[in-house]
Amino acid sequence: MNVVDSSGWLEYFANGTNVDFFAQPLADADTLIVPAISIFEVFKRVLSQRDEAAALQASALMQLGRVVVLDESLAMSAAKLSHELKLPMADSIMLATARHFDAVLWTQDADFENLLGVRYVAKGVPA
Numbered sequence: 001m002n003v004v005d006s007s008g009w010l011e012y013f014a015n016g017t018n019v020d021f022f023a024q025p026l027a028d029a030d031t032l033i034v035p036a037i038s039i040f041e042v043f044k045r046v047l048s049q050r051d052e053a054a055a056l057q058a059s060a061l062m063q064l065g066r067v068v069v070l071d072e073s074l075a076m077s078a079a080k081l082s083h084e085l086k087l088p089m090a091d092s093i094m095l096a097t098a099r100h101f102d103a104v105l106w107t108q109d110a111d112f113e114n115l116l117g118v119r120y121v122a123k124g125v126p127a
């Protein structure tokens with residue numbers, strides 16, 4: 001199972017330097033877990049940088065994976081991770097979701113560097 005952080009989705013949609021790194025987990029929708037907060041973040045960014053049609057298209061592609069909503073159990077797990085690891089809210093939700101599903105978290109967000117269960121690549125550095 002795989003979770004791609006919002007930074008990875010945005011890199012993929014922008015055909016950025018690390019597109020090949022993120023193409024691997026995004027190629028198999030059957031093993032893709034998509035935290036709903038990631039849809040929020042990506043939709044908002046694409047909407048602000050492009051337009052609503054592009055944001056809707058990005059969202060539709062993300063929804064090919066299994067979308068996971070934030071319930072009370074996941075929220076408490078994320079809060080504990082946020083406290084323990086000093087992660088921002090959205091990052092802690094991504095990590096808690098990945099850990100809940102025993103999935104690998106793919107990211108270029110430096111907040112996740114060196115964390116267990118994370119595949120990290122530095123932003124702007126091809127994998």
